[in-house]
Amino acid sequence: xxxxxxxxxxxxxxxxxxxxxxxxxxxxxxxxxxxxxxxxxxxxxxxxxxxxxxxxxxxxxxxxxxxxxxxxxxxxxxxxxxxxxxxxxxxxxxxxxxxxxxxxxxxxxxxxxxxxxxxxxxxxxxxxxxxxxxxxxxxxxxxxxxxxxxxxxxx
Amino acid sequence: xxxxxxxxxxxxxxxxxxxxxxxxxxxxxxxxxxxxxxxxxxxxxxxxxxxxxxxxxxxxxxxxxxxxxxxxxxxxxxxxxxxxxxxxxxxxxxxxxxxxxxxxxxxx
Numbered sequence: 001x002x003x004x005x006x007x008x009x010x011x012x013x014x015x016x017x018x019x020x021x022x023x024x025x026x027x028x029x030x031x032x033x034x035x036x037x038x039x040x041x042x043x044x045x046x047x048x049x050x051x052x053x054x055x056x057x058x059x060x061x062x063x064x065x066x067x068x069x070x071x072x073x074x075x076x077x078x079x080x081x082x083x084x085x086x087x088x089x090x091x092x093x094x095x096x097x098x099x100x101x102x103x104x105x106x107x108x109x110x111x112x113x114x115x116x117x118x119x120x121x122x123x124x125x126x127x128x129x130x131x132x133x134x135x136x137x138x139x140x141x142x143x144x145x146x147x148x149x150x151x152x153x154x155x
Numbered sequence: 156x157x158x159x160x161x162x163x164x165x166x167x168x169x170x171x172x173x174x175x176x177x178x179x180x181x182x183x184x185x186x187x188x189x190x191x192x193x194x195x196x197x198x199x200x201x202x203x204x205x206x207x208x209x210x211x212x213x214x215x216x217x218x219x220x221x222x223x224x225x226x227x228x229x230x231x232x233x234x235x236x237x238x239x240x241x242x243x244x245x246x247x248x249x250x251x252x253x254x255x256x257x258x259x260x261x262x263x
Contacts, residue, residue, distance in 0.1 A: 006183065007183065007184055007226075008183055008226060009183075009184070009215045009216075009217055009224075009226035009228070010215060010226075010228055010229075010230055011212060011215040011228050011230065012212070012230045013212065108215070108217075110217070128230075129228075129229045129230045129232070129233040130233055132230045132233075133230055133233040133234045133237055136230075136234070137234075137237070
């Protein structure tokens with residue numbers, strides 16, 4: 001990690017199978033239920049992927065390229081704001097790793113090559129803990145909480 | 156190893172461990188040596204605290220070469236948050252928090 005970039009590692013343990021966790025991330029129908037967004041791609045290396053808002057607007061929130069894909073164990077994608085795709089310095093990288101430990105799946109999400117102090121770095125450090133606890137709840141209880149729709153409003 | 160809530164609360168019930176989490180919040184991905192710098196605690200004590208934090212899944216770690224890097228993992232804290240603060244309370248709780256922070260900043 002250099003001084004100009006920052007990185008984050010998030011981990012959660014989910015009572016499920018790697019295939020179900022993989023599907024929950026890569027199948028937009030599932031992701032919409034706990035993420036509030038669907039991740040759309042054929043998940044083949046070199047393919048484009050889009051994070052599409054689940055509110056019916058179909059606005060692309062984040063986009064990028066599939067860099068590595070080994071279902072259901074490892075997925076590496078590039079990650080960029082669709083308004084900034086022309087600027088190489090705006091691209092970061094997300095690695096999902098799934099490992100079976102006993103009767104649970106350990107999911108690691110490593111987000112690196114982020115511009116230090118950027119809105120994206122702040123946004124993802126708020127977002128990932130919510131997405132991962134939503135994912136865990138969705139797979140373990142069937143209740144996704146739909147956290148991303150719960151935007152705090154001024155009281 | 157599944158982190159249960161008891162482990163999370165026990166891990167958080169110690170000022171030194173909360174301090175370590177604060178340090179990772181300021182600078183994520185630190186080695187043991189970095190985390191020992193400027194700390195009154197022995198290397199041994201820091202190692203012990205980090206192990207407890209890792210067992211509670213409040214710290215996630217990864218190996219890079221010969222080094223082990225430690226990251227703040229707030230996912231279990233978010234689960235606790237979601238359990239007692241539903242989506243309708245979020246706004247009011249956030250407003251009270253902001254008010255408290257603003258008033259305390261004024262006092263300083």
